[in-house]
Amino acid sequence: MLEILIQGRGGQGAQTAGNLLARTFFAEGKFVQTFATYGGARRGTPVNSFLLVDDKPIRRRCSIERAGAILCFDDSLLPGLLSQFADRDTLVVVNSRRSPEAYESLGDYKIITIDGIGIAQKNGMGRIINSALLGAFAGALGQPSMAKLKQVVEETAPVKKPENLASCQEAYELTQEVFETRI
């Protein structure tokens, strides 16, 4: 079972990202379970979106303790997130302009950075980073397929469909290189 954790601050779109990723894996014929938890219904507090993906029905109903992959919307959350949910094998994609070396002091983790805001702004998405981060995550993880992800982004984006798709594609290409060098 693939255990994915997406963390952001309330209002950043972590819950939506979890749902879109779940839709994509579901469209690929996988069994999925995704749910978000939050400490209070307020903007700015940390939101955890959990996503389980498997080839058989998922029965357990609990939070993830060790994530196989993490998507982090806000690098100020990274120290707590890593110590609570990650180990050396966890693939961590973080929204940041900085290079992965900037996070070496946090420990021995497999961190990939992606400038979500930069990509979003370049593609006319302003500060809406969801599609960029999903593309980056799929590229780094090697799944789900970009074709299915783009199909879901296109179906669900309420406005600016081409801009969302372009952000998703650009970020995907950037991190896919990392995925390819890893295998």
Added chain:
Amino acid sequence: MAGDSTPMLLSGNHAVAWGVRLARPHVIPVYPITPQTPILEKITEFHSAGEITAEVIAPESEHSAMSACITASLTGSRVFTATSSQGLLLMHELLHYAAGARAPIVMVNVNRTVASPWAFWPDQTDSLSQRDTGWVQLYTESPQESIDTVIQAFRIAEEIGMPVMVNHDAFYVSHAMESVEVPSQACVNDFLPEYSIPNMLDPDRGQSFGAPVDQATYNRVRREMGEALNNAFTACDSAHSAWMELTGRNYGVIEEYRTDGAELVLVTLGSMAGTAREAVDALREQGHSVGLVKVRLFRPFPNDQVIEALKGIANVIVLDRNYSPGLGGILHQEIKAALYGLQDGPKVHGLLAGVGGVNVTPAKIQELVLRYADNDPVVASIWVE
């Protein structure tokens, strides 16, 4: 074909809204509260698209929502509402009233911690503390079970003339999005007959409900209410077998999982049953004879079914995600009461696991089983971390 269904990716709350849409209630008085609100949101979305034709009422509180439910129900309307935690507690007075007035309302409660302190985590103390109000209580494990149970609840409520509360856990079910088979309208129409109740408020007939009565009448009405509630056993059985025939999905008032030849059986309610299944499979693989009993119907309490499932078992571990201060785990107490006086009955261990939404993983349950299996049981429930 009636058995047709469509797979959709739905959260437990949206699955409930789909169940409500298919059951076609006439009146839906509902007040928002986290983490129930997505039920209300989806229902109003269906309503504005003309896909639900019910009268949707948004009163100023849950107390008023339940008042509206009772009166609407007694005029002969099929009624649905949903709430959670503090909202359910604010309804408390009227929960007794609805059962006494024999109003077959269907309500979904999303199990959430009760204040104080303020929190939003899964915990069943909210609904379990309403166990003496006379409502049928059902607990579900997954979004699929929630949609199926909401549809069944209308049939059960209307058959026995009592209100039914369907409970699912905050987040783990309410917000868990997964594949759900949504039955066709034809299937639900086959299953759920048109609604009619015999004694309804009607301006053309001089009849009222809730008049002051003498002691003997009150006594008799309460006994009749108890008998009506106990009819839930046969109503559930009939609803379950009809649903099985239409959809292939089978539920009982309790469910036994791998209890054949078990020496130790876990007992729990709601979403923790899913996690416990994983623990049971892992322990079986390691050579431990462990099984699971999921209690799906909590009121009326299925004493006979519990005795039948647990007699001859050496050890029973009850996992309670709720806490009655001064007593302990509520399911623990109910299981002990059911088994009291049984010749060579099992040793019953009560563990307060996951109170306040504390995470309980399959590995945690495995560890608890191995830790408590050989202990002598104690009367009180034990807090476990």
